[in-house]
Structures are given as structure tokens and as C-alpha cells.
Amino acid sequence: MNQRTFWAFVGPSLFMMVLFIAGPLVGVLVQSFQQQRADFETVERESCTPFGCTTETTAVPVTDDDGRIVTRTVWVGWDNYAALLDPDAVRAALNAPGDALRQLAQIRFWDALRFTVTFALVTLPLVLVLGLLLALAVNTLTDALKGPTIFVTLLPFIITPVIGALAVRWLFIGDGILTAGLERLLEREVAMFAQGWTIELMMLGYRVWHVVPFAFVIFYAGLQTVAAERLEAAGIDGATRWQKLRHVIVPHLMPLIVFVSLIHLMDSYRVFDEIVGFSASGYRTSLQYLTYEFLVPDESGNRSIGRASASAVLTMIGVVILLVPLLRNTWKEQRRA
Amino acid sequence: MKARSTLHRLPAVWRTSSSLLVAFWIVVALFPIAWLVVMSVKLPIDAFAPNVLDVLRGPDTRARVGGPSGYDLLLAGASLGLAVTVHRLRRTLFAPFADTVGELNVGGTILSYLTTALTLGVTTLVLTPWLGSALEAATPDGPLAHPLLGATLQHFRAVWIDNAFHVHLRNSLYVTGGVVTISLTIGALAGYGLARKGSRIAFWILIAALVFRALPHSTLVTGYLPPFIEFGLYGRQIAVIIVLVAINQPFTIWMLRSFFANVPATLDEAAMVDGATRLQAFWHVVMPVMWPGVITTGLFSFMLAYNDYLVAALLLDGRDQTMVPAIMQYFNRETTLGDQLEAIAAAVSITGPLFLIVLVFQRQIVSGLTQGAVKG
Helix, strand or coil, X not given: CCHHHHHHHHHHHHHHHHHHHHHHHHHHHHHCCEEEXXXXXXXXXXXXXXXXXXXXXXXXXXXXXXXXXXEEEEECCCHHXXXXXXXXXXXXXXXCCCCHHHHHCCCHHHHHHHHHHHHHHHHHHHHHHHHHHHHHXXXXXXXXXXXXXXXXXXXXXXXXXXXXHHHHHHHHCCCCHHHHHHHHHHCCCCCCCCCHHHHHHHHHHHHHHHHHHHHHHHHHHXXXXXXXXXXXXXXXCCCCHHHHHHHHHHHHHHHHHHHHHHHHHHHHHCCCHHHHHCCCCCCCCCHHHHHHHHHCCCCCCCCCHHHHHHHHHHHHHHHHHHHHHHHHHHHHXXXXX | CHHHHHHHCCCHHHHHHHHHHHHHHHHHHHHHHHHHHHHHCCCHHHHCCCCHHHHHHXXXXXXHCCCCEHHHHHHHHHHHHHHHHHHHCHHHHCHHHECCCCCECHHHHHXXXXXXXXXXXXHHHHHHHHHHHHHHHHCCCCCCCCECCCCCCHHHHHHHHHCCCHHHHHHHHHHHHHHHHHHHHHHHHHHHHHHHCCCHHHHHHHHHXXXXXXXXXXXXXXXXXXXXXXXXXXXXXXXXXXXXXXXXXXXXXXXXHHHHHHCCHHHHHHHHHCCCCHHHHHHHHHHHHHHHHHHHHHHHHHHHHHHCCHHHHHHCCHHHCCHHXXXXXXXXXXXXXXXXXXXXXXXXXXXXXXXXXXXXXXXXXXXXXXXXXXXX
């Protein structure tokens, strides 16, 4: 395929990605140094009472002909970032020995970062191990059982994430069926939505439930390509079942394990739907939810675009740090191919 | 084949424990979804009862509204069996649409699914209630003539008729339809170009797409909001379509590229030797064998658009909203248990189409998931 035909085919998609992905990214970077401020004008108002008159000056926002508040964009430097990162509070927290973590968790951004990173790193091993175990287990079933099992397994993966989170929430909320069961088991009152850590546990559990099918399908497909000769050879050499798994099957699946990890880290770093579904924002927020919160209009209809942009830029930096090792791996592989 | 036979020679203890693991997982995977469906047809007292059996049987619902009688349940079971049988026999029933191996072509497949759906619909929605009430009238004292379980469709009626949820369904269909069509059109062209050109620039485009795939969606929406408000796109569904197509594009070109790479390049080269242009070769020679790949990619695009909460919640409001964000309106006000049950009914309604998609397209979804991973 010559160069011109190539560009003709790739052109529309590339145009779309440059205009609607790269473009907004530059926009976000610029906006993160700006703020929308209302124009104020001072008005002198004379108010008279029977005992004399007083003049007071008040600042009122300028409105245009339609009565909307006129805003202008001002360059604010690092203000948006400072407001998010709150360096003074961080310094104060670090100077409070023993209490540093609790104080840091008071700052919304650091709390969101803590939750997001924990969320990604705790769910990753669970998803990998459970997905692999399930793939190994389903592989031992008879063919007639495999089809229906895969069908049921796909359901948690296919369900709308917000709806899936809501489904788990209804099992636990108030005297939901599982909370009632827990109460009977522990013989004490349980309120799953009254403190942060139980909500966090439910969110972690929900995400593992949602993603295990994906890991399962990939690993299951990979298991079909394990060479029987190698397993047999290992058996003849006296390898135990565990050693076969450890030294033959897992190395064979390694590229797939890297692939699942890459996709899962990308997706779980973006954790958002769980916070909505569990209405968790009072206790736990994620980086993406933080950006979202700034974008939702407040009572007077204003959006904090500047703050949202700064939060978005910081989130992106996090993505890059998280993915660099894995991306370098993919990059090398593609190069070789 | 051989690998499987080796794995089959497992000691009984391993076989039992892995069967137990699968059984446990099936319960865990199904329970939250199945429970949602059970709750959606009960009155509040039953739906939120602390006892599992009370929720399943729904005594309060049965006393106040009633439910299916033994006849109804038997007839519904028979209907399901009939539909499954019709589906099993599809290769015989639609033999004129089958190829030499007995596989149905696209038209035959669609026809067979329509027949199954029609059979199921007519038997459960028309024949079952009619025959059921006739039998109940004939044997009013029989053990099967009374409601066995409490069940009601009133929450679904409230959602779809009183709260006009169909408006949101229409919005969702419009958004998903737009996203799938545009994504696949430009994605297929790019996927084909990238698959047929192994140059350095193609490689960099793919790497950039991979990085773009990792971006949080809220980041992109932050970039869009000011210009969208400026140009009057805010609050219009076309805005959501644009954002979702952009978010979806990196994934689409990766997946379609790997499907195109499976089609041998000699096929289009042969067509071009015979005088076809590149575009003609693409459209008349490569695309006809690419439909499975396009359908699979289309399914994933559909799910991205259908499941989206964030983008629609930020760019649309009120009656223009799609279904998933619209469901959250039940949580913004003070909610009674009745409201919660309406939300549950809405949630079940949203999940229904996804359930059908897995039922019909299970093989395509699995192939789509493994495509990127196994073939690279």
C-alpha cells in the first residue's frame, strides 16, 4: 500500500483523534492555568431613612442584555494546582508526626489519589489470581458444561457498571438481604453504608466481580494453546501439578497476564462508576470523580472549569507514571514484531 | 485437543475442588443480577424483607396483588421449552438458508432468531395468560389454580408509563446508534490501512492510540465543555456522540486492525491485479469476509455507548438524558421504598437488552476479547 492510499484510509480516524482527543488535551492544559471570573462593578446606593441618608458602595456582577453574568477568563498561574494540592496543609501534616496520614486524608485531592491507587493495586492481583483459577477450573469441565458456564460468567462483565454497583448496593443497603445475613452471622448490628472502609470494601469487591470474567476469558483462550508435549515432558521429569503450573503454564500465559494487567490498570485507575452507584462521594472519592465534581454546575450554575482542568492534568500525569513500565514492554514487543 | 485430554486426567480431589470453585463462582456471578430481578416484581414489604424465602415467595405481594398460578408457571415453563426446541431445530427449519456444511447464512440466522423470539413472545405473553385463566376458571378449587408466588409488574408500569422512561430509551438508542455507525465507518477504514501497512508511522499511530485509550474520560469532557457551551452543542445528543466516538476510536482501530490482519493480503492484491482500485478491493473483496470482525467490534462500541454514565451526565440533562444517568434521578430526591423499587425496575429494564446480547452474541464477545490479546 503506497503512502497516499494509506493516509486516505487512516485520515478520517486520525483527524477525529487529533481534533477530539489531542485537541481537548491541549485545551485542558491551557484551562488549568485559567479561571472564569465574573466582572464586578461598584454601585453606590443611597438609602434614606427618616433619620438621614447613608451611601454604601456594593459590588455587583455585571450582566449582559439577557441578564446573564458576564465572565472573563483570567490567567491565574499555578493557583488551581495550589488549591488542589494544598501545599501548606501538606507541610503542616508532614510536621505532625504520627498523625500525618490522617491529616493528609483530610485534603480531598490526596484522599482521592490514595483511594484510586489502592483501588487499582489491590484489585489487580485478585483479578489475575481469580481469573486464572477460574480458567483452570472451567478447563476441567465437560464440554457440555463449558458453554453455559461461559455464558453466566460473561454477565457480570457485560452489565452496565453503574447498574452493577447499584445491584450490589441493594444487597447491602439498610437491612438488605446480605446485611441481614451478616447481622445474623455476627450477632450484632451492621451498617455497611455508615463508614468509609466498608464502602471501600464493597467497591473493591464489586470491581473484582466485574472484571474477573474478562481475565477468565483471556486466560481460558490462552490455556487452549498450551502445548501438551511440554506438560507431558514436565510430567515425565517428575514435576508436580504445582510445578507444571508454575514453570510451564504461567510462563506460557505471561504475555496475556501482562495484557490483562495493562488493561485493568488503565480501567481501574479511571474508577468512577462505583462512586456514583454506591453514592460514596461523602466517604471516598477517586481522581476521576474529583474532576467530575468540579464540572457539575453548583447552585448558581457555575462550573469550576479551571479546577477541573488542573485535576485532569494531575490525573493524566498519574496515568503516565502508572503505565510507563507496561507501555515500554508493549513497545518493545511491537518493535520486534 | 491433546492439552485438554492431559488436563482431564486429574485426581478426583482436584476435579471436585475445581467443580466446587466453578459452582461457587456461578452463584456469585448470578446472585446480584437475579436478586435485582426478583426484587423488581415484589411490593416493598417483600422486596426488602430480611428473610430470603420471604423475598422469593412474596407473601404480602401475593395477598394484595396476586401472582402467577401453578398453571401459569407450568405454561411459562412449557413455552420456554418450546422456544428452545424451535431454536435447536433452526438448521432443519431453515434448511434453504443453510450452506453446504449446514451453517445458516446471515439472513437465515436473523430469520431463525426472529422465529424463536416470536414463538417465545406469543406463547408467554398471549397463550400463557389466556390458557392459564381458562384453566383456573375450569378448576377453581384445584391446587394449581391459586397464585403460588407473589409478583407484580406495577413498578415496570410506573417506570415506563407514568415516568415516560421510553423517552430516555429513545435517547439511548439514538446515541448508541450514532456512536456505533460512525465508529465503525471511520474505524474500519483506518483498521484496514493500519493492517496493510507495517511502516513506522503506522506503529506510532497505534502506540498513540494505546496511550489515548488510557485517558480518563472526564479529562476529555473537561476539554470539551467550554467550546461545546460556546457553540451551542451543550445539551444536544450529537455532543455525546462526538465524545464517545473519540473515546472509542483508539479501541476500535486496534481491534479492527487485528481482524483485518487475519484476512490474507493476497486476497486484495489478487483483486487489484484484476484491475480493482484499493477502495473497490476493500469494499467488494475484504469487507464481505470481515463481517464477523465488524459485528464484534460493533458490539463493544454498542456497550461503551450504552453503559456510559459520565459523558451523558455532564453533557445532557432533563428529558434529553440517556437511560443510565436518568436512573440516578431516583436517588437525588428523598426516596421512599417505592421509589427504590421503581429504580430497581428501571435497572432491570436497562439490563434486559444486554442479557439478550450475551445470549445471541456470546461467541462474538469471546472472540473480541481474545482477539487483541492472543493475536497481538
